[in-house]
Amino acid sequence: MSEQTLREEVLTARRIVVKVGSSSLTTAAGGLDADRVDALVDALAKVRSRPDAPEVVLVSSGAIAAGLAPLGLEKRPKDLARQQAAASVGQGLLVARYTASFARYGVRVGQVLLTAEDASRRAHYRNAYRTLDQLLAMGAMPIVNENDTVATAEIKFGDNDRLAALVAHLVRADLLVLLSDVDGLYDGDPSKPGSSRIAEVRGPHDLDGVEIGSAGKAGVGTGGMVTKVEAARIATGAGIPVVLTAASQAADALAGRPTGTLFLRTGSRSADRLLWLEHASTPRGTLHLDAGAVEAVVSGGKSLLPAGVTRVDGDFTAGDPVDLLGENGHIVARGLVNFDARELPRLLGRSTRELAQELGAAYEREVIHRDDLVILRG
Numbered sequence: 001m002s003e004q005t006l007r008e009e010v011l012t013a014r015r016i017v018v019k020v021g022s023s024s025l026t027t028a029a030g031g032l033d034a035d036r037v038d039a040l041v042d043a044l045a046k047v048r049s050r051p052d053a054p055e056v057v058l059v060s061s062g063a064i065a066a067g068l069a070p071l072g073l074e075k076r077p078k079d080l081a082r083q084q085a086a087a088s089v090g091q092g093l094l095v096a097r098y099t100a101s102f103a104r105y106g107v108r109v110g111q112v113l114l115t116a117e118d119a120s121r122r123a124h125y126r127n128a129y130r131t132l133d134q135l136l137a138m139g140a141m142p143i144v145n146e147n148d149t150v151a152t153a154e155i156k157f158g159d160n161d162r163l164a165a166l167v168a169h170l171v172r173a174d175l176l177v178l179l180s181d182v183d184g185l186y187d188g189d190p191s192k193p194g195s196s197r198i199a200e201v202r203g204p205h206d207l208d209g210v211e212i213g214s215a216g217k218a219g220v221g222t223g224g225m226v227t228k229v230e231a232a233r234i235a236t237g238a239g240i241p242v243v244l245t246a247a248s249q250a251a252d253a254l255a256g257r258p259t260g261t262l263f264l265r266t267g268s269r270s271a272d273r274l275l276w277l278e279h280a281s282t283p284r285g286t287l288h289l290d291a292g293a294v295e296a297v298v299s300g301g302k303s304l305l306p307a308g309v310t311r312v313d314g315d316f317t318a319g320d321p322v323d324l325l326g327e328n329g330h331i332v333a334r335g336l337v338n339f340d341a342r343e344l345p346r347l348l349g350r351s352t353r354e355l356a357q358e359l360g361a362a363y364e365r366e367v368i369h370r371d372d373l374v375i376l377r378g
Contacts, residue, residue: 006256009241009264013175015136016254018044019059019164019231020179024247025094026062031069032097036247040179041101043250044141048107055136057171059144059164060098066090091145098143110135113147114163125170125276132171161231162279169238169275176235176242177253178228183246184260185210185225201263204233232263234279239269277334278374281321285314285341287367294326297333298375303366304335306347306355316341323376324368333375335368 020040027033044056064076064083067090077083095111102109112131135142144167146160161178168176187210188195201207212225232242245253245260252259289297293308304324316322317340324333339347347355347363356364 005258007243007258007262008256009262010175010243010254010256013054013173015055015057015171015173016047016175016177017057017059017164017168017171017173018177018179018250018254019160020061020247020250021160021181022061022065023181024179025060026065032062032066032093034097034101037097038101040247040250041098041104043254045102045105045107046251047254048105048141054174057132057136057142057144057167057173058098059160059167060094061145061160062094063087063091063145066093066097094145095143098141102141108140110140110142112142112144114144114167115147129170132167136171159227161227162234165231165234165238165240165242166276166280168235168240169269172269173240176231176240177250178231178242178244179247179250179253180225180228180244181246182225183249184244185212185229187211198261199258201232201261203264203266234275236263236265237267238275239265239267241265274374277321277336277372278376281334283314283323283334284316284320285312285322285337286325287312287322287337287344288325289327289332291327294324294332297324297370297373301370303370304368304373305352306344306350306367307352309344309348309367312341312344312348314341322368324373331376333373335374336372337368338365339367 025032025036025040044058047054047056064086067086067088068074068076070089070093071086073082073086077086091111091113095109098109110131112128112135114128132142132144144163146163164176164178167173182190184197184199185201186195186197189211190197198206198210207229212229228244232244235242242263243253243260244263249259287304287309288311289304289308290310293304296302296308297304314322316337318338319336321334322337323331324335326332337344344367347367352364352366
């Protein structure tokens with residue numbers, strides 16, 4: 001294969017996030033497949049051994065799946081308590097397997113467990129970045145997973161594909177590689193004749209008419225092609241190209257060979273907290289806006305003032321994320337609110353000057369500052 005056919009986006013990346021799914025690491029019965037883990041580690045170690053070696057962060061699913069067989073569970077349980085129990089057993093087994101496998105190359109691993117609650121809080125976000133950056137600086141391999149042992153349905157990322165896209169932005173990665181049990185995105189069901197692999201996606205229009213499956217083949221994970229395409233949308237919109245391919249082709253993908261599907265960047269890097277606010281935060285309430293406030297926030301780039309809020313729902317405190325709804329009930333934006341839910345009702349429909357005169361200077365401020373707002377476009 002000539003050098004001209006290699007992917008420049010891969011070869012020039014100085015920091016790479018690699019995500020691998022449960023089905024690529026485990027047997028159908030739910031236990032870890034040591035050969036599959038070793039094959040992945042071999043591919044990552046090869047990248048790290050290059051003269052121009054990029055830094056690599058691994059986002060690995062598999063904790064719940066690895067804990068099924070040891071606990072006598074035949075399939076992934078539906079109830080949260082048993083999922084957390086399986087994760088508790090499986091996470092130790094998963095990291096132990098990675099530790100032993102990377103040790104063959106003299107590489108130490110560091111475990112980093114995150115919840116969406118951690119990620120959407122600015123202080124926690126900074127701490128996560130510092131930890132990951134320091135692990136990389138010290139030559140260790142960060143292994144990131146969602147903290148399934150404590151995450152509840154309300155504070156879960158939902159899938160590790162989305163987590164990987166957000167981690168890629170968090171660590172300022174130059175490339176995201178999503179490893180699956182399918183060798184790329186197809187224009188139809190890959191198991192049916194006539195379906196073709198899509199080699200490159202330059203933007204959303206390239207996916208018009210493409211059927212995207214929602215379930216993985218092995219039945220031990222929570223993702224599917226839908227979550228991978230969504231993760232690619234998040235990452236490319238933040239200026240990070242994405243390669244989607246099969247775990248068995250990880251070495252080729254990381255060497256820049258044209259395997260799988262390459263999603264080209266569609267945007268530029270945005271403010272860190274705004275990306276996390278949009279994709280990782282859980283709104284604690286809703287603010288209903290009049291038409292003028294919607295226009296000011298969405299089209300005018302303005303802060304949200306008390307005068308434009310018509311109703312408050314939910315139980316939140318200052319600093320929490322809330323959704324902003326237009327008069328038709330559709331969500332138009334999300335932001336970090338400056339007041340508690342119990343304070344806001346008496347402020348609605350009033351100007352900040354009037355509030356300052358009656359209640360004091362502390363009330364002459366925005367309900368949500370424009371720097372803490374992200375527009376949500378359906």
